[in-house]
Amino acid sequence: STFSSIAGDTEFTSDIKRKLRYLETSSGLVDEMNSMCDALNKMHNQLEKAEATAGSNACVNQLTAIVKELEDKVVRFVNDTELNQIVMKNAIDLLQHLTKTCIIKKPESTKVVNLSLPLIFKEQDLVFNLTASIDNASKICIMGMKGVGKTILAKTVYYNKVIVEHFPTRVWITVIAGANKRTKVLLMKNDGTKYQTLTVKQVSGHLKDMDCLVVLDNVSQKNDFDDLYKKLCVSEWQRGSRMVVTTCFKEVALHVDSRSTVHHIPLLTKEESWSLFQKVAAIEKQEPDKKSELTEMETFAKKVVGKCGGLPLAILSLGFAISAKGIAQKSFLWVFEQFNHGRYKTHWLTTWENNRETLSESMRNCLYYFTKFPLDYEISARRLINLWVGEGLVEQNNQKTPEDTAESYLEDLRDRSMIQVVALKSNGKIKTCCLPSMLREIILQSNNRTNHSQYFDTHLDQRFAYNFDDHGLDANSTQAFRNKGIPVSVLFFDKREGSEPGKRVGNILSSGIESEQFLKTRVLDLECIFRPQLPETLSKLNNLKYLSIRWTYLEELPLCICKLLELETLDLKHTCINYIPSSIWKLKKLKKLYLPQNFRSKLEGKPRGNVEETLHTLWGVFLYGNYPLLGYLQNLKSLQKLKLAFQLNGSEQELQKTLAQKIVQLEQLHSLTLKSVDEIGDPEKLILTDMLKLEKLSSLRLFGQLEDTFHVRLLPKNLTDLTLSASKLSVDPMPELQLMPKLKSLCFYADSYIEKRMVCASGFQELKVLRFWNLEMLEELD
Secondary structure (H helix, E strand, O other): OHHHHHOOOOOOOHHHHHHHOOOOOOHHHHHHHHHHHHHHHHHHHHHHOEOOOHHHHHHHHHHHHHHHHHHHHHHOOOOOHHHHHHHHHHHHHHHHHHHHHHOOEOOOOOOOOOOOHHHHHHHHHHHHHHHOOOHHHOEEEEEOOOOOOHHHHHHHHHOOHHHHHHOOEEEEEEOOOOOHHHOEEEEEEOOOOOOEEEEHHHHHHHHOOOOEEEEEEOOOOHHHHHHHHHHHOOOOOOOOOEEEEEEOOHHHHHHHOOOOOOEEOOOOOHHHHHHHHHHHHOHHHOOHHHHHHHHHHHHHHHHHHHOOOOOHHHHHHHHHHHHHHOOOHHHHHHHHHHHHOOHHHHHHHHHHHHHHOOOOHHHHHHHHHHHHOOOOOOEEHHHHHHHHHHHOOOOOOOOOOHHHHHHHHHHHHHHOOOOEEEEEOOOOOEEEEEOOHHHHHHHHHHOOOOOOHHHHHHHHHOEEEEEEEOOEEOHHHHHHHHOOOOOOEEEEEEOOOOOHHHHHHHHHHHHHHHOOOOOOOOEEEOOOOOOOOOOHHHHHOOOOOEEEOOOOOOOOOOHHHHHOOOOOEEEOOOOOOOEEOHHHHHOOOOOEEEOOHHHOOEEOOOOOOOHHHHOOEEEEEEEEOOOOHHHHHHHOOOOOEEEEEEEOOHHHHHHHHHHHHHHOOOOOOOEEEEEEEOOOOOEOEEOOOOOOOOOOOOEEEEEOEEOOOOOHHHOOOOOOEEEEEOOOEOOOOHHHHOOOOOOOEEEEOOOOEOOOEEOOOOOOOOOOEEEEOOOOOOOEEO
């Protein structure tokens, strides 16, 4: 191993020191070089005592390279001695930084500096579950793809001070697939007997008399787990003993114990990836005169780091390589080229092979959908879920809505490390995500040479994606023009400004409709296309279920849209449309309607036919005066998501009370957002009534000044997410909020609380997120 090549020397740099005695140079320079050698020796000793992880191995490689270079420079010390001295000192300073960042020590207490924030929370959860008196915690599984940090997390827990004190005996087993007879076991005891290497049979006798912790690292087969469990977990095991299993395979994780929660280690988000890279590459510690150069490089560097797909091992290695080669664009390009064709691609290949056969047909279709988006495209979870549901890819489930099932697909793909989460919502759910570029390449290549190829080709034939860049249609999208199939979905991507994108989209749609190629299309996604010119013949798309013109900045609603009688989802958010005609209610199968709230769009008329029963999402409505919606809102009995803004103040406050009374009649509501504003959008008084009847309401966002008589106890008991903005509360709500048993996310935004002191109660049972922003009066948080 790498460690054995440097271990065993009594002095790592003794030969260099001997050579220094024969150099004709000042004693000051010799002392400086001796100091460098001492620093290298100290790091050598740290690494020799460290656990073998990817980070520490990379440090060893750096250390060996620096010692070799130092030895070469000692021989050539006649010229440029000052330059050599500076170069070597900088290299050693960098290595000291890397050593502190990347090693895991073997003592009983461990601190891992490069453990990402999600893993720190995972460590806390694992330590709690392992030491608590919980019946279903006897076996705990850590799951994630290779290189994501399972072993690092397990070792961090293994050496955690609380764990060491709680378990008199700890055992670490690195499992070799199909070779349990040759597996060696590391036994550690708190009575002074440490680091004994035994066989599985020998160690089983040490696990009978007291609570023990057994870690099975890298289990890849169910049979291996069963065999080891049978040999280790004899009937004499104490009730407080625990087992931790790490694996890349979901099937193994569920086999370990289907009753306990699997601790999934997801890929890092883009923000977490960049933070880890900065630590390892020491970018933040560069000289001030290089600041402008770094600012210029940062965008490019983030793109390269982003291509690591959130895989910590790849990011660590990229950081080490860049720290050695220097922060330059050519360094990034060269290093990433090696990564792209090197060993980290095999990690993604393994992930694909491990999961491909176990994905249901529905989930496989949903995963393939990612390949229709441009490379490294960041996709909102909202968009994906609506697309999947709109096309009918989601399996029917009587216990869940199609949207909830689609969201579970997305979470499952995340847990399998097949997608990277780019950003999270305040409640911890996925906000945006992407398909890692290496995995995308593997999916496209493997499906061209496997028995899935025909199935995958059919998938591609049914989904057209037109992706335009600065030079026009990119090479990967030309097949959409050549394709003579009948598409189920048609998607457009074009970030260019000006009128050209809108014209091009209009021409393609006109041609496709005229040739009858698009007549069976169910999904049409024009999101972010600047002002597409929709043809009147769009009304011929009699099978269209989903239409998105979000972020298109259209100024008028084309009347042809109101003739799409099969339409279920219409997304007009972030357009400039300020008038929605009453003909919109001809869409009798409409389930989701998203409106451009910022433009205070006036929604005319009232629902017709079955719309009152089918509409379950009404997002972005703006009310003012005697608005038609006030007359029929209470009739929308199937409404599950509602976002309302209103200007009902002064003489119209009675209307706001009427509105509050009608909202509490919508007993199917799951999500509710209310905003009370004046004519320029500033917060106004917000009147609420008793909401206890809304038993299904889980998410509530309130913007506006709440009444002095407002009481938290009038909120629904099943709330999991609560956000307050501009509430101007003068009474601390925390004592009442902590009594809400299911609250997981609590956010106080601008001027929601106007006193100097708040008591942050510890009685919350489920709270995971607590946010404060722009509370100018708050000075003390207890």
